[in-house]
Amino acid sequence: MSELPHVVVHVAVSLEGATTGFELDLARFYALAQTWREDVTLVGADTILAQEAALATVPKPGPAENGPLLAVVDSCARVHSWRALRDAGHWSGVLALRAASTPKGAAESSERLVVGAERVDLRAALAALAGRGASTVRVDSGGALTGALLAQGLLDEVSLLVHPVFAGHGGHHRWFGPSHPPARAFTLAGNETIGDLVWLRYRASG
Numbered sequence: 001m002s003e004l005p006h007v008v009v010h011v012a013v014s015l016e017g018a019t020t021g022f023e024l025d026l027a028r029f030y031a032l033a034q035t036w037r038e039d040v041t042l043v044g045a046d047t048i049l050a051q052e053a054a055l056a057t058v059p060k061p062g063p064a065e066n067g068p069l070l071a072v073v074d075s076c077a078r079v080h081s082w083r084a085l086r087d088a089g090h091w092s093g094v095l096a097l098r099a100a101s102t103p104k105g106a107a108e109s110s111e112r113l114v115v116g117a118e119r120v121d122l123r124a125a126l127a128a129l130a131g132r133g134a135s136t137v138r139v140d141s142g143g144a145l146t147g148a149l150l151a152q153g154l155l156d157e158v159s160l161l162v163h164p165v166f167a168g169h170g171g172h173h174r175w176f177g178p179s180h181p182p183a184r185a186f187t188l189a190g191n192e193t194i195g196d197l198v199w200l201r202y203r204a205s206g
Contacts, residue, residue: 004123005130008036008157009139009146011175014167019143021170022163025197029161032199038068038138040129041091044145045074052081060087067092068138071113071129073120073145075099097125122154147177150184155204158186162198 010033012024063086070091072079075098086094096112097120115124129137139146139155149155160175186202193199 003130004126004154005039005134005137006156007042007126007137007139007149007154008038008159009141009149009155009175010036010159010161011146012161012163013175014163014165014171016166016171017174017176018167018171019175020173021167022165024163025161028194028197032159032161033138033140035159036136036138038136039134040069040071040137042071042073042137042139042141042145044141045072045076045078046144047141048072048074048079048081048085055081055084055088058088060084061089062087063092064089065092069093069095069129069134071095071097071125071137073097073122073125073141075102075116075118075120077103122148122152126154143174143177145177146175147179147181150176150181151179153182153184153204157189157204158202160200160202162200164196 011019012029013019014022068091070085072094074096077098079096082094082096085091093111098112098114099116099118099120100114101118113125113128115121115128126137139149185205187205189203190201191198
């Protein structure tokens with residue numbers, strides 16, 4: 001098995017690369033996300049926290065027997081809705097990715113993995129997930145986590161579902177985060193027109 005799994009980020013963007021400030025086609029986005037049949041869905045804590053209010057009111061059928069594992073990068077132990085996430089019906093289980101310095105709060109997940117000293121070591125986390133049998137990891141998160149993966153050369157594939165709109169003043173967040181990622185070449189792996197949307201896929205070169 002490879003030392004690291006195949007890591008892909010799948011993002012809905014506006015024409016200027018924003019992820020906010022426009023109405024995205026959620027149904028199409030998640031239908032296309034099934035392309036990879038990932039073993040692990042990797043998410044940042046900010047993304048989970050932004051959804052906690054909605055998560056409290058949705059049906060909770062329980063873990064999805066054949067679903068992927070949800071792994072949440074949570075260095076500061078800010079996420080507390082572990083049981084609701086586990087029972088949301090999308091994932092087979094939840095895993096908190098923590099650092100050695102992470103505060104030990106009363107609300108712990110059912111399982112946690114400590115990788116890194118002050119912050120979660122993303123490379124070590126991916127290696128550990130590969131060791132558990134994961135071959136494909138899909139990033140479903142905001143720009144901070146995506147940008148960190150890009151900066152460390154850990155993204156193998158970029159999938160952009162481009163919407164025909166400029167977000168304007170509402171487009172505060174870019175899919176790669178607040179900082180410009182380091183220079184790196186990608187090769188076009190596929191492009192498809194879906195109505196007014198364009199689906200672009202690129203794979204890292206070398």
